Amino acid sequence: LEETEKKVATQEGRFFSKMKVFLMSLTCAYLAKSLSGVYMNSMLTQIERQFGISTSVVGFITGSFEIGNLLLIVFVSYFGRKLHRPIMIGVGCVVMGLGCFLMASPHFLMGRYKYETTISPTSNLSSNSFLCIENRTQTLKPTQDPTECVKETKSLMWIYVLIGNTMRGIGETPIMPLGISYIEDFAKSENSPLYIGILEVGKIVGPIIGLLLGSFFAHVYVDIGSVNTDDLTITPTDTRWVGAWWIGFLVCAGVNILTSIPFFFFPKTLPKKELQDNVDVTKYEKVEKHREKVKKENLGITKDFLPFMKSLCCNPIYMLFSLTSVLQINGFANTFTFLPKYLEQQYGKSTSEAVFLIGVYSLPPVCLGYLISGFIMKKFKITVKKAAYIAFGLSLSEYFIFLCNFLLTCDNFPVAGLTTSYKGVQHPLYVEKNVLADCNTRCSCLTDTWDPVCGDNGLAYMSACLAGCEKFIGTGTNMVFQNCSCIGSSGNSSAVLGLCKKGPECDNKLQYFLIKSVFASFIFSLAAIPGYMVLLRCVKSEEKSIGVGLHAFFIRLLAGIPAPVYFGALIDRTCLHWGTLKCGQPGACRMYDINRFRRIYLGLPAAVRGSSFLPALFILILMRKFHFPGDIHSPDTELAEMKLTEKESECTDVCRSPKVENDGELKTKL
Numbered sequence: 001l002e003e004t005e006k007k008v009a010t011q012e013g014r015f016f017s018k019m020k021v022f023l024m025s026l027t028c029a030y031l032a033k034s035l036s037g038v039y040m041n042s043m044l045t046q047i048e049r050q051f052g053i054s055t056s057v058v059g060f061i062t063g064s065f066e067i068g069n070l071l072l073i074v075f076v077s078y079f080g081r082k083l084h085r086p087i088m089i090g091v092g093c094v095v096m097g098l099g100c101f102l103m104a105s106p107h108f109l110m111g112r113y114k115y116e117t118t119i120s121p122t123s124n125l126s127s128n129s130f131l132c133i134e135n136r137t138q139t140l141k142p143t144q145d146p147t148e149c150v151k152e153t154k155s156l157m158w159i160y161v162l163i164g165n166t167m168r169g170i171g172e173t174p175i176m177p178l179g180i181s182y183i184e185d186f187a188k189s190e191n192s193p194l195y196i197g198i199l200e201v202g203k204i205v206g207p208i209i210g211l212l213l214g215s216f217f218a219h220v221y222v223d224i225g226s227v228n229t230d231d232l233t234i235t236p237t238d239t240r241w242v243g244a245w246w247i248g249f250l251v252c253a254g255v256n257i258l259t260s261i262p263f264f265f266f267p268k269t270l271p272k273k274e275l276q277d278n279v280d281v282t283k284y285e286k287v288e289k290h291r292e293k294v295k296k297e298n299l300g301i302t303k304d305f306l307p308f309m310k311s312l313c314c315n316p317i318y319m320l321f322s323l324t325s326v327l328q329i330n331g332f333a334n335t336f337t338f339l340p341k342y343l344e345q346q347y348g349k350s351t352s353e354a355v356f357l358i359g360v361y362s363l364p365p366v367c368l369g370y371l372i373s374g375f376i377m378k379k380f381k382i383t384v385k386k387a388a389y390i391a392f393g394l395s396l397s398e399y400f401i402f403l404c405n406f407l408l409t410c411d412n413f414p415v416a417g418l419t420t421s422y423k424g425v426q427h428p429l430y431v432e433k434n435v436l437a438d439c440n441t442r443c444s445c446l447t448d449t450w451d452p453v454c455g456d457n458g459l460a461y462m463s464a465c466l467a468g469c470e471k472f473i474g475t476g477t478n479m480v481f482q483n484c485s486c487i488g489s490s491g492n493s494s495a496v497l498g499l500c501k502k503g504p505e506c507d508n509k510l511q512y513f514l515i516k517s518v519f520a521s522f523i524f525s526l527a528a529i530p531g532y533m534v535l536l537r538c539v540k541s542e543e544k545s546i547g548v549g550l551h552a553f554f555i556r557l558l559a560g561i562p563a564p565v566y567f568g569a570l571i572d573r574t575c576l577h578w579g580t581l582k583c584g585q586p587g588a589c590r591m592y593d594i595n596r597f598r599r600i601y602l603g604l605p606a607a608v609r610g611s612s613f614l615p616a617l618f619i620l621i622l623m624r625k626f627h628f629p630g631d632i633h634s635p636d637t638e639l640a641e642m643k644l645t646e647k648e649s650e651c652t653d654v655c656r657s658p659k660v661e662n663d664g665e666l667k668t669k670l
Contacts, residue, residue, distance in 0.1 A: 026089070026179045027201070037207075041336065043248065051158040055569075062564040086266035092173060097257035101253040103165060106160045115241075116580055117233060181544050220247075311540070318547065335605050346597075373526045390526075395527045443468060447462075448580045450577060534619070
């Protein structure tokens, strides 16, 4: 008897060590994949400017991750349960690392980044070609061979980023469904909320690191080490600035490959902890291995796939939860993906500052909320029904906080000819002929080139030439233009490079926006774990893996892929001025109508997320008619369950079989 107890204790210690190591390894994998994903999102603006593409194309690149994930998610979720789950997770991490490396490769294959400017650092500044000169006899830019020009502007290097991001999606596929199902299968059910909370923390710590990396590299010039930064005439706050986006992808590639190593050493199965209290572990493992072998031989590996799919599709709570998730993700994905661009345009911050503020104010509260939520679920043993009500109430509260963003708005940048007249009167719409005025028609200026200067009158102009400036002093970013006829009639008028900064009132609104984000992020994270437990508990245990995968499939297909594309296309429609490539073709947008941008950025997610509460309400109504483990058993509930089961006789069991008559059997089914 003593030998048996020692044997069980030894096996139990091994179980705990293996489960803890697996949980730690999976948390690192969550960290690595979220690090890569968030860093990618933080660099979208840099990629847009680097390749001179529109926001809709950037949205398509973002959606390519979901396309890669979509290709395998359902099959990996099902077949992965039959195969070696830890090894499949390890292979996925390696594929993600290779995808990140491919995304960084265009930097080494294409030439240096050349931003749009009237002032070339390699030209002779004494020619004053970028100033206002009457009766100009020379062109502002040298002509090029048309064939070479077309060949250069049609560079498709961004496709490397697209393919690499697709590989990231393929590699990420097995991590979440197989990792969670592995924990659900071999850990105590009461520990699952805490373990999932720990995983969510890893999924939040990764974005914090990713945003800090993004903030740092966005501040470093893209061709650092290859150009003399003292010759640059742009700063990180300029919409033409491109940071060293490629360095971060190399870091992400290394992290993903390193996190893959432990998974190749985990066993295919672990003993279920709940069965160790009364059963010899070694005997249990042998029985499980024999049972699995017989099941494969007699039933085959694919026999249960279609019945599982049918059972899930006939599960009303599961399908309504998936619909709610799709609507919520359509709102959240769009908001988070283009948040750096929104902060840049709305509050006048650089991409580096915007990414840093997101990392500092939004993600730490989410991390704290996940931990607290998982602890509360475990400590108080919250039932599934209570968890559903908690998730609904918290989500609704966070939604009302989100609506407060409509009150925290700033005006457009004052740019003569775009948002205001040359007298400072705001324009409702962009009118191209207003770019020229009486003060600069004599200057023969280029009207499409974006090289803004800020006058001492608080008004910005598209270029020093359009400001009517005739002289300059200094070099690089310290250049000061003088004798600007459009700024003032006196000879003391001057301008400096860049757009004019927004006033202190706008900075105060940004602070309110960030404080609101802290509370909204915390409340959102509190609702996440209870909501996810509803998903896991409304399906049978053997369907959990494919259930999680199918849920992710719906999100990818109906939210992750189309949302960034249609949202990016709508944002493109708010552009006031497009950048100009060497051949005169439009490049990335330089300035947006912030009022229209705000209505799309806030209004569309508000409408979509608001509609998600309708199916969520139906979930609460349906859950009253079902009995879950831990709920108080009542005859009324039994009768309601029997009636629902009879109505769905053509489908497989939803959350309870009509043959189940007690809580013990029901727990086995769930």
